Amino acid sequence: MPETAKHLLLVDDEAALRQAIAERLADHGFVVEQASNGEDALARLADFAYDIIITDLRLPGVDGRAVLQAALDRYPEIIAIIITGFGTVKDAVNAIKQGAADFITKPFQFDALLHVVNSAFEQRRLRSENAYLRSQLEARYRIDGLIGRSRVMRDLFQLLETVAATSSTVLITGETGTGKELAARAIHHNSPRRNNRFVAINCSAIPETLLEAELFGHARGAFTGAIGTRQGRLEQAHKGTLFLDEVGTMSPALQAKLLRVLQEREFERVGDAHTIKIDVRIIAATHSDLAKMVAESTFREDLFYRLNVIPVQLPALRERREDVPLLVQHFLQKLGAEQVPPRSVTMSQDALRRLMAYAWPGNVRQLENVVERALAFSHGRTQIDVHDLGPEIQNLPANPEGTTTWFPDEGIDLERYMEGVELTLIKRSLERTQGNKVQAARLLNLKRTTLIEKLKRLERGTAVYAAANERSE
Ligand SMILES: Nc1ncnc2c1ncn2[C@@H]1O[C@H](COP(=O)(O)OP(=O)(O)OP(=O)(O)O)[C@@H](O)[C@H]1O
Numbered sequence: 039m040p041e042t043a044k045h046l047l048l049v050d051d052e053a054a055l056r057q058a059i060a061e062r063l064a065d066h067g068f069v070v071e072q073a074s075n076g077e078d079a080l081a082r083l084a085d086f087a088y089d090i091i092i093t094d095l096r097l098p099g100v101d102g103r104a105v106l107q108a109a110l111d112r113y114p115e116i117i118a119i120i121i122t123g124f125g126t127v128k129d130a131v132n133a134i135k136q137g138a139a140d141f142i143t144k145p146f147q148f149d150a151l152l153h154v155v156n157s158a159f160e161q162r163r164l165r166s167e168n169a170y171l172r173s174q175l176e177a178r179y180r181i182d183g184l185i186g187r188s189r190v191m192r193d194l195f196q197l198l199e200t201v202a203a204t205s206s207t208v209l210i211t212g213e214t215g216t217g218k219e220l221a222a223r224a225i226h227h228n229s230p231r232r233n234n235r236f237v238a239i240n241c242s243a244i245p246e247t248l249l250e251a252e253l254f255g256h257a258r259g260a261f262t263g264a265i266g267t268r269q270g271r272l273e274q275a276h277k278g279t280l281f282l283d284e285v286g287t288m289s290p291a292l293q294a295k296l297l298r299v300l301q302e303r304e305f306e307r308v309g310d311a312h313t314i315k316i317d318v319r320i321i322a323a324t325h326s327d328l329a330k331m332v333a334e335s336t337f338r339e340d341l342f343y344r345l346n347v348i349p350v351q352l353p354a355l356r357e358r359r360e361d362v363p364l365l366v367q368h369f370l371q372k373l374g375a376e377q378v379p380p381r382s383v384t385m386s387q388d389a390l391r392r393l394m395a396y397a398w399p400g401n402v403r404q405l406e407n408v409v410e411r412a413l414a415f416s417h418g419r420t421q422i423d424v425h426d427l428g429p430e431i432q433n434l435p436a437n438p439e440g441t442t443t444w445f446p447d448e449g450i451d452l453e454r455y456m457e458g459v460e461l462t463l464i465k466r467s468l469e470r471t472q473g474n475k476v477q478a479a480r481l482l483n484l485k486r487t488t489l490i491e492k493l494k495r496l497e498r499g500t501a502v503y504a505a506a507n508e509r510s511e
Pocket residue numbers: 183184185186212213214215216217218219220221325365402403406
């Protein structure tokens with residue numbers, strides 16, 4: 039069986055006709071399975087991700103409409119072709135509304151059916167191509183869904199584009215919510231594999247015992263509950279991209295099997311001796327430090343090197359605070375448009391300053407949640423203010439001087455900046471101790487006299503600075 043073949047399910051209760059079509063489709067390179075009634079079709083759909091389903095609308099028992107719905111529910115990307123009887127145009131139209139790609143009326147010539155199938159594939163290809171072109175036009179401060187105008191992000195976009203042109207394995211690292219999955223999708227959508235599938239599997243979300251079968255598929259009866267043969271995610275991603283999320287949580291046994299896939303590009307389904315060759319691009323992601331796990335012997339070193347062919351590191355949001363306004367604008371637009379009725383809302387300067395000063399342990403995902411919450415709390419107003427933000431952000435100092443990693447594009451006056459930080463911290467320690475300088479000095483690990491000297495000098499500096507500013511105005 040060639041792995042490039044398109045898998046097709048043919049559902050019709052007329053045995054002779056079905057058999058004839060199946061044979062001719064097989065001649066054209068399709069891998070065809072047949073079902074003679076709705077129940078059988080549903081059972082097969084539950085087991086296997088077909089590329090195409092061709093079904094008669096009128097079937098004994100479960101009818102074609104129900105089969106079509108089940109197919110589309112389970113595999114939204116499936117190409118569904120409907121066979122209708124003469125004079126049932128209305129049924130055909132309804133099926134198209136339901137999501138079928140096309141229909142053909144009985145009796146028909148085989149070539150007509152083949153044409154319908156091929157043009158459905160062509161349409162789908164053009165659809166994704168157009169979407170791709172649009173995204174190219176809009177690209178400037180974004181690649182796919184990833185947004186950012188900071189230096190690190192623009193460098194990242196360039197790296198992603200370069201990587202997309204290759205088929206090399208990629209290892210994406212970064213804290214939670216930094217956009218690892220978005221980056222993986224961006225690579226796929228900009229790669230020559232974009233017309234084939236992007237299949238994601240989260241290794242930490244699937245119980246260890248099921249992960250192997252999920253990844254590699256299984257044969258009928260391979261284990262209790264394996265009712266039919268099932269194609270794994272790896273096979274589904276053939277010619278496309280497999281995204282292995284949270285790869286650091288894989289068991290040693292599975293790590294060994296994955297290593298083989300990376301080295302040999304082949305594997306077997308669970309409970310099946312037949313070796314399957316595969317052409318797949320692998321993108322792995324993790325928020326853990328794999329190098330450290332290698333040092334601690336919890337992750338295979340050879341696998342780490344096979345995965346880490348091209349490392350892509352996503353920066354934490356606090357390391358690129360200058361992206362916060364752009365992201366806020368993006369989320370306000372997106373979330374505002376989803377409201378009923380749609381709202382156009384802005385963020386006040388004050389609120390934006392607080393958002394830029396915050397440390398964002400949950401990164402962009404957390405920012406999106408905060409914007410969504412603020413939008414809800416701002417009721418009918420057109421501007422979000424500080425009091426609409428969550429308490430963790432509201433309670434931050436208004437000036438970003440306490441945030442030492444923030445580096446504005448235009449650069450900073452380091453000495454003045456550090457004096458500002460010192461003054462802020464000293465004032466805060468005095469607030470905390472109700473002005474008791476001995477206790478405050480202790481909190482700051484300073485001698486009392488040093489604290490007093492510093493305070494005098496800093497306050498004088500600020501006063502001189504303020505006076506100079508006043509004069510120049
Ligand atoms: N640069 C970005 N531009 C726009 N949206 C982003 C960006 N980064 C992340 N997001 C949004 O933040 C959320 C989290 O992104 P994603 O799922 O890709 O993160 P992740 O790194 O995979 O997180 P986790 O480690 O928790 O799985 C998504 O809603 C995504 O749309």
